[in-house]
Amino acid sequence: MIREIARQEWDYQRDRPFGRLVQLFVARIFRGGGDTDAEGLDLGVGLVLTLLALPGGFVSIFLFDKYGSLLQWLRGQTNVDTLLMAFSDEYFFIVLSMTVTGAIAVWRWDAIFPDRRDHMNLAHLPVATRTIFFANLLAVVFLVGLVAFDGNAASCVLFPMVVSASQGSLLFFIKFGLVHAVGVLLSSVFSFLAVFAILGLLMAILPPRFLRRVSAYARGLIVVYLVTLLCTSFVIPELLRRVKGPAPSWTLLFPSCWFVSLCQLLRQRANPAMAELAKLCVPGITLLALFAFCVYAIGYRRHFVQISEIAEGTSVQHVPLPWHWSALERLILRTPFQSGCFRFVGKTLLRSEAHRLVLTGVAGLALVLASQALMRAFEGIKSPQQAAMTSEALSIPFVVSFLLIIGLRVVFEIPSDLRANWIFQLMLDPDQECEPLARKVIFVSILPWLLVITFAAYLYLKGPVVAVLHTLVVAAWSCLLTNVVLVRFRKLPFTCSLPVFKQHSIVILISLCFGFLIYAGSTAEFESSALSQPIRMLFLLPVAGVAWYIPHYLGKNTIDLERRLIFEETTTRTVELLRLSE
């Protein structure tokens, strides 16, 4: 009976204008907004929700090894304090939850607010603007709830299960699980609200013509912050546990500390600093929600209600190419294909939001890892000259080049408005080789500044010999890695559909992890010992030779059909119909 009434009420609300609007905005937030249906990263709702749930689930499963009582016993770990052990993992789940939710908010940045398209479709209908305002607000609240729930559901069940595996008590599992759920859900909501508030603030204070440009930088900075936050999980739990006295001021910069402290407080394991930080959670979220609501209302009034009075879009400042750049272009870009497509690739990287965001995320990761390496290089060493010769300091350019080269290679695969690629399909010769073009894009965008900085830093710190040798190794390794990642690359970047998942994709992923360790770690360690006696550097030549020969051999043995330019990724069919009757 109650169910029937509830269903009738739901159907009634759903068919009312407000209900329809909420449905519309929820669908728009998931399927993408913006005035142009441009970007190629339009994943389905189901896939987004699955991807969101995956990290928490996987991390929890990997932790079985740490908390299993038998494995602990085999390792000789007895009388383990499970809650103490779980502290750093809980912090990791909190930052993971914040990062994932924040990333979703950044990804859907353009779709959170009603835009010109919504205005064109809705403004002429007999619907009050405040109805549109509240419908969109409700859709955003629904999205926050869904993302927070979906992103943390797996960890809220699996992580307490893993931790309580050695306890054998259902009560422990329930108590631990509830506290963990409070921590991760609140942190998720906080992260979303923070991004929402920043977007609202920009809309409230900036004139429309600056908004798009500034918001692009703001999104980039948020991505870098989120990556940094994720990386703090290796350091902050230990620092926080050791704090004596009041909470240090740096903890204010990382709200993740507040939420992990709240969990500790609820479990009565908080030190004075944590107790202090835990008290910031509820007022922090309340104030942030209020602030977000206010700036959203102002932003809505400024941008949506008055959208018809705002000129559409902005002009890109046209700067003619300087003569030296034109000369360089003529030198390195030999064919009309390379010349035309090089600029297209460059402009897509600079202007397409989806591509820029992914690349910013990778650059942020590179920045964080490079900073960590630099910090480790100075541990126990006083002079910069000494620190420069440690493997950690030497690894910095390798870390940066590895991540940026791989990042660019990944970004090349993300399509940019596939419907617009007809112009390339129509004009490009299918026998065109894309590998040299992609290689030139990678070289031009990474190598010049990286090599100049590396050379200048080592010239100042260690003199010309070390500077030349180290720069040469970085350049050679970058070229070899670029060759490896571009083996059998036959697409014009951004113009082909997303690659299909292949069985060997996981092998590639694992190879990348090992490749990173060898490329950045082992090379730097070798250099650290060899640079003092430069003759030893010759040992790198055979390694470089092998690294050059393998991709060269693979490229040479590719049949002509597999070199042809493609615009669509297809899987090889197991069974092919011959259609003899046709």
Place this chain on the structure above:
Amino acid sequence: MLEAVQLTKRYSSLPAVQDLSFRLQPGQVLGCLGPNGSGKSTTVKMLTGLLEPSRGVVRFNGRAIQEDLASYRMHLGYVPEEAHLYPYLTGWEYLEMVGTLRGMGRNRMYLKIDSLLQLFSLHVARHASIGTYSKGMRQRILLIAALMHDPDIFIFDEPLSGLDVTSALIFKNLVQVLGRSGKFVFYCSHVLEVVEKVCTDVLILRKGVVIAHDSVTNMGKILGESLENTFLHLVDDVDTMNVARDIVEVMKAA
């Protein structure tokens, strides 16, 4: 001469176009008419080489275009039905990219882009991103991209959609001038009046099959009617006036 010989295209054994044949001589403007789903777009895609026919061949100057698509496309100017362009490029940058890919010399290309942008009234908006352009502006960019390298063959697929009155008038005259200057023009449209006015010949498709192919004048002479009536006579057995009355009745129904 551009020649289509028994072109057939099937999608999963469903025929979209069947045994389509025609010849297009220099100076001829061939209009292609047909209701939705009649195979016009498939024909255009086969003529541009974007789609390979299941059977049959397209020949340009006696040579199958698939043998050397790249050189055939050097002679081709194509305006697609929908103006899908990269929204983050400016109009100028897009045309510059197209010109470069066509291998045009830089000075000649810049001169042409600049002049054509002026003539199509887009010069003021040349450095604004295409994402901010109206449908008509995007259509004009496509027209410039198709014209700037002085091709021999023009394939227009609904080129007038979104164009304002002045631009549409300019374009209609342009098609006639192109025809008179010896270019091959294949013109797909729903707008019968335009086809009647600008084309020398007309090809009518229905369910992927050619049901009429003759000069515009002959077609009218044979049936003694305007192109619109000829089209309706050949393609649809629908009493359009009755349908219009039914629509108003449904609209007014309580």
